[in-house]
Amino acid sequence: MGNCASAIDAFVQRGNRASPAATAGMSASRRTSSSATTGKLSTLSSASTFMPSTVSGGDDDDDDPVGQILESPNLKIYTFAELKSATRNFRPETVLGEGGFGKVYKGWVDEKTMNPSKASTGVMVAVKKLNPESVQGMEQWQSEVNFLGRISHPNLVRLLGYSMDDNELLLVYEFMAKGSLENHLFRRGAVYEPLPWSLRLKILIGAARGLAFLHSSERQIIYRDFKASNILLDSHFNAKLSDFGLAKHGPDGGESHVTTRVMGTYGYAAPEYVSTGHLYVKSDVYGFGVVLLEMISGLRALDPSREREKVNLVNWARPLLSDRRKLSQLMDGGLEGQYNPKAALLAAQLTLRCLNGDPKRRPSMKEVVEALEKIESSAKGRMAREPRNSSRRGLVQSPRGDSARNNSSSRGR
Template structure:
């Protein structure tokens, strides 16, 4: 057996293909214990013990059921100039609602529409996982799922539109006209993302996000961070257990070592991924890059010796910051990243502790007057046009390489 990783997206193993096609052809599907009927209604669950052996099923979400014709009109028949990006699920389009009731509800006239690629092996599972998890949550740092559509072979998801696109596009966008993120915004984004993960971990089901990375952190018009893409989310362990055991899916470089090695997924496996993102924010470099010199291709292995010394840290800080960052507090964040990347899950802090630490750093930073903001950085209104067609869900990626890794054992 093999574990398949993608640098920018995960893919399912080939053996899943026939099962997914069979489920897609049925009139009623059940992937995680919740039953969906083809007419888009939510009948009572039959228990779902085979799909969810613990019986832990999230409450049914209150989502709007969109018709396919509505979404065709909203996206101008999925016209190419409304295309925002493409991922493993399919293509993502920008749309405009004409429904005044929806707009008055605070959702805004702009939406993002994910449309399933008929050839996608993972799409059906991701579609329902998004509804199961994201549809049942409401938090300022989680992207809002507005509704879904299921008509014939068409499976779609409808989200709030995120004006500033993904964190990935800001940090690593090739040929982008975007200016580098200043220190203040980087810290703000980290705090928001940490709050989002902390909320998931503190929920009744202790939801493990499982695929935390820069491309899944989206930014609204004020650069508030929101976590998106719950296709890999997993209900966490019960009180009597420390972890859940599952097949290993994720993105290489971000997945925690204990998860990759054993299939044991801990709540603190997400903390490891957050530590990776913190390093990327500090350095402006991707966690893995085969184009870097030998010894520098794996960011974690390369920069770890620099994270505990202020003078050494300067050598790896993102040059795009132009030295405009408080060295004292950047060192604290580097040290926080270091403890998030501990090999043993028990040695990592909780996401609540991470969020509180970042908030304290931000508070002290402002109190001491050390906030450093580039006055030339555009405001939300000034650079809105630049990001108009940045993907809010799946930013375009130039690298799309799959990595087969040996699976040490069989996971359920």
């Protein structure tokens, strides 16, 4: 492993001389990664220095529940040839996905040395390769290295290394076997089954812990692009935040916010940020509230294919969240019989608090974690009291529930 700070600086200078067009395009609109119904706000990102810190608050399933922020990135530096070998020459069949930055390829490395290895030997990794025509470019790549390369926490995806050889920009991450939360929520088929209520709570708690860690570090970090597609799941459905290209340090010197160019994703960005450019730590909390609403309803934050009044999920759902009698109209049909109505109401109330128009009145992410853990505990207690044959793998379906799921699939996806 090598310290990459000086190498990055040298490459940025070299890149600026070699490709002024790439630099000029850094503030252009950032393209959506997986959904044509989710618009992107314009982007501009800057890297900053960190102060080392250690903050607790990890996933109970992880052996090390403590997170760390290092003074400088400590990542393995690869050559382009090495990553070309690890991905079998970036073959199309190794593509895991594609976003605004570029394509993500499956690769294999030795578990101890992290050097390229033969297919199906060693450990699998995800290699993100910058598309030369990408509007995100070098600045977002550098932000990813500077932020995620210095952070260690069970609920944040591990950045293992990078390459900036011959003006090729690549990033190497741990492989997340279950893919993104977005796919599990909104795609259907043999690969993606509806997520049971208990699993949704587990995922939400893990993601909330990741955000809470960022917010409670010595120099607060605002994630700025919290959404379902940026929550990745490992083989045990542990949630980890990915994509730190838009991350930014929070306010200091007694200030309540930072002022910056608006960026992020329409439907998830906090209203005060969109209207004024004032970015608060609790702007992330609003984004979390949107994802929590998506988990409750099984519907996307924005979907032009829905009826006009339902295109914007937050606007349509807000009255339903505040009315106990109407909440059932909002709940995902695939969750029929899985949840305690009282627990669902508590989740709805938490969602409303996160979506408050005044950032000062939103809960902290630490408070969100505590609230979700209480909801999860009540759900586990209910399951323990029920007969073993009352459900199958935590799913209880009914004809009405299936119908609701089918209807929501045709309207909301």
